[in-house]
Amino acid sequence: MDSMRKTIWSALRIPLLLLCTVCCSGQQATANVTKSAVSTSGLPDTRSSAATTAYTIGSGDVLNVQVWKEKELSQVVVVRPDGKISLPLLGDLPVIGKEPTQVEEMVQTRLQSMVVEPHVTVTVAEIHSRMVYITGEVARPGAYPLNTPITVLQLIAQAGGLTEFASKKKIQVIRANNKRDQQLLNYKAMTQSKDGHSDVTLNPGDTVVIP
Known part of the structure; x- marks a missing residue:
């Protein structure tokens, strides 16, 4: 009887081990996918901003300033002849001669005391200065x-x-x-x-x- 039990256990041991391995691998893969989705979802896509980083802003250009989850602070503004734009809460900001990424950093820094973890993107919607x-x-x-x-x-x-x-x-x-x-x-x-x-x-x- 004991000999038969040993034989049955030996026959079942390998399939059981394989089944456990597959289950663990599937759970790990699911966890990795879930973690990746959580870390990348929800944030705005900044690729359009990166495409315009080499451009230097000038008078007459139209800028699209977006503050994530702050619709009232997001604006489409024209660079005035004095080289400045006006944004809610921040007032006049000098932008002429700067690249879009530099304006992003400036707006984001000034919003830190007013907005929790502000995320800002700035793109050039229309070019009129160059x-x-x-x-x-x-x-x-x-x-x-x-x-x-x-x-x-x-x-x-x-x-x-x-x-x-x-x-x-x-x-x-x-x-x-x-x-x-x-x-x-x-x-x-x-x-x-x-x-x-x-x-x-x-x-x-x-x-x-x-x-």
Whole structure:
């Protein structure tokens, strides 16, 4: 009888051990998933803010200031000519020349005495301070936001390209900081240049004229 019991126990021991191992692993995995969900859920997504951290805020820009779970403190504001914005409880804040992440830190620091663990995100909703202009014989003349460095050829492409009437050898760049600093460019030379030296990088306020 004892021999039979030992035989049965030996046969059942391995399956029972495997079953216990699977159950423990499942509980641990569930705990890890639950912990991850708790640690990441509920907080606002700040990826859009991170995308704009390299941008320097200027006068006329529109900022979207969001304070988590504080709807009354969240505002869409325009940067005034004096370089400041106005927010509830905080009043006027200087933001010109700062990056969005710097404004986030400033607002968050000032709210700490008024809001429990404030979480602030600042994004640039509209760009109006850094613009370049193109006029004349292009498909879409006008003002274009300078989100990233741009060249004359890139601006022409954004404007839909040259029209059939464009004078390709007399493209003019007028610098905003010095109206007398004007350059004449040749479209064909720029497009055929292998090193890109014939192309010109534009600065905020510059105007490209296509006669």
